[in-house]
Structures are given as C-alpha cells and as structure tokens.
Amino acid sequence: MGIIPSRNLEEQRREKDGIVYFDRGVIEGKDGRKYERYAIQTHFVQVGESQKDLVEKYVRPLYQEGDILSFGAKVMCMCVKSVKTRDQVKPGFWANFLWRFAGINHTGVGMHEPYKLQLVIDMVGLPRVLLAAFCSAVTKLFGIHGVFYKVCGKGVGGIDGFYERSSFDLYHEMALINPEHPNELCEELSRETGIPVILMDANDLQRDQLGKSSTVPLTDEQIQDAMADNPSGQGDERTPFILIRPL
Secondary structure (H helix, E strand, O other): OOEOOOOOHHHHEEEEOOEEEEEEEEEEOOOOOEEEEEEEOOOOOOOOOOHHHHHHHHHOOOOOOOOEEEEEHHHHHHHHOOEEEHHHOOOOHHHHHHHHHOOEOOOOOEOOOHHHHHHHHHHHOHHHHHHHHHHHHHHHOOOOOOHHHHHHOOOHHHOEEOOOOOOOOHHHHEEEOOOOOHHHHHHHHHHHHOOOEEEEEEOOOOEEEEEEOOOOOOOHHHHHHHOOOOOOOOHHHOOOEEEEEEO
C-alpha cells in the first residue's frame, strides 16, 4: 500500500466558504484503489450539539457526490451525551489500588487514573476487571500488550478522558464513552444528510471502525486502507471529520 508523503499542516491547509480543512493527500489501498482525504476543522464541540447541524455546517460546503464521511467517535460521544464527569464517578479501593500498575501508551493515555479505572469497574464489573488485570500482568511478561482491554470488552478501549495531558481542559474532568448502537447512529445521520457515514475511533495506533451506514460503498478493508495513516490527526488539531473521496 502506497502513501503519498505528508506535508506540514501549513502546506496542507485550505479554506472554502469559511471552512478550514487540510488536504491529507492521496493514499493507495492494497487493492490498488486510491483515495483523496480531507480533514475538516471544527470548533470544540460541546455536549449536546446536533451531529446533523455539525455536518451541514462543516461538511456540506466541501461534499461532492461519491464522498464518504468519517465521523469522529469522540464528537459523536459529545453529541449524544455519552459522557461521564468526575463527580459522577467515585473511585473505590480497587480503582485506587490497581491504577498504579496500569500501563501508559506512547500518547500518555491508559488506565493509570483511578477515576477512569473506576468507570471501567462500573461498566463491566469488578470480577472481570480483576481477571483482566491478572491476565495483563502475566502476558506483559511475554511482551504481549492490550490484553486488559480485550478481556474487559464492552468498548472499554474506547474510553477517552480523565487525563491531565489533554490539550483541552474539559477532558481533564470528563470521560467520553463510545456510543451504543453505532450503526443506527450512522444510518440516521446518513438519512438526514444524504451522505454515507462511517463512525471511526482513530489514532496513530489503530483505526477502530465502530459502525457505518448501509449507504457506504466501500468494504471494511477499503475503509481501513483509506484511513491507514490516520488522516484525523491528533485531538488538538480539531479535525474529527474526514471526507474520503475515492478516485
């Protein structure tokens, strides 16, 4: 799979009708199909904003027939209020004990926070978390990582927030949980806007496709190809919407 080398943000920056976006270049998939990608910058989305209104404001001016919209999962969390604040989470003994042994990935994000770990306990139950912690400790001895999230399941790996390194103060006090029924959310948004929609939780480590509307013409493998270099960028770029334009 070939990727056209990326340029710096200033060279990528474009503007149309007051909408700022970044040309992430062309990427070629394993099947030889090529895609242009445009990362659209938004304001900092607040809890309860309308996902349809955001698409109409930021995506519509750039949309062309045949485009597919990758909608960032974290923004969808804010829109559908799939969030928890610190005052809604009360760390108990096990959360205060176990977080000290949690790992941290290269972005500084992990379970090394008692509030975040308590949120996981609340979601999946203490027995599963203890099992996950045990399995994680054993497998790390053999260089295997990510077992904690696999054992916990239920979208635990999609929890974001409750960490001090975030560029946004709100995320110091709030956690976002990937929304339930992602396919239904994509279907509804596609029906309202006429744009094929993918719900994507993307970072530099992985691109997790949470759901998509039935109007998306690409296979799951082609979607992964189109998003392989994480055109969403990092959170402080505020580019949660990616227009994928097959060539």
